[in-house]
Amino acid sequence: MQGLSGWIALALVAAVLLAIIYGYNRLVFNRARVAEAWSGIDVQLKRRSSLIPQLVACLKAYMAHERETLEELVSRRGAAQAHERDGAADRAAVETQLTAALLRTFALVENYPQLKADAAFLDLQRNLSEVEEHIQMARRYYNGAVRELNVLVESFPSNLLARAFAFRCATYFTLDDARDGLSPKLEF
Structure with a gap:
């Protein structure tokens, strides 16, 4: 009997060890996916x-009376660049302000029909529209990856491993105002 109970104990220890390895690897995988999504x-x-510098240069020739708007756009871009190494929550706040400045700038473009016909402006407008769509898709992917990691970190029994190996919940990339999630209408 001693031999059989020894094998059973060894099998249980091996099963627990395999479960720990599997759980740890799932946490590592999801943490890596969050990092990749943030990238x-x-x-x-x-x-x-x-x-934005190309946009501002293009707009300066036409929008001489809108100096404050262009200065705000440049200022918001500088703030966004200063926070490039910040986490999702801090970065989202700054990027939301940059998005708002872009939206205000494009709203003013309506007053300049000759600008709306400029080939360089139209190309910038198309590129910015594409980028906004890519940001929105990347944000959805990132938040999905965050959700998966957070579920593992907070649910039993993986939360025991997460706590033991110092895994933490990630922060969602959220917007202060739901309207900021809408792609700016850049087509004229």
Whole structure:
């Protein structure tokens, strides 16, 4: 009997060890997926920031009377670049302000019919519209990855492993105002 109970104990220890390894690996995988998803958002946000100087240069020639709006756009871009290394929550607040400044700028473009016909402006407008769509898709993917990680970190029994190995819930990339989630209408 001693031999059989020894094998059963060994099998139980092996099963528990395999369950721990499997749970840990799921946590690691989901943490890596959140990081990868954030990288996708980061790329699109940087891409948007890199288009803004071109947009401002294009707009300056036409919108001489809108200096404050252009200065605000440049200021918001600078703030967004200053927070590039921040986490999702802090970055979302700054990027939301940049999105609002972009929306205000494009609302003013309506007053300049010659600008709306400019080829360089139309190209920038198309690029910014694409970037906004990519940001929205990347945000959805990131938040899905965050949800998966957070479920593992908070649900039993994986929460025991998460606590033991210092896994933490990730922060969603949310918007302060639901209207900011809408892609700006950049087509004229």
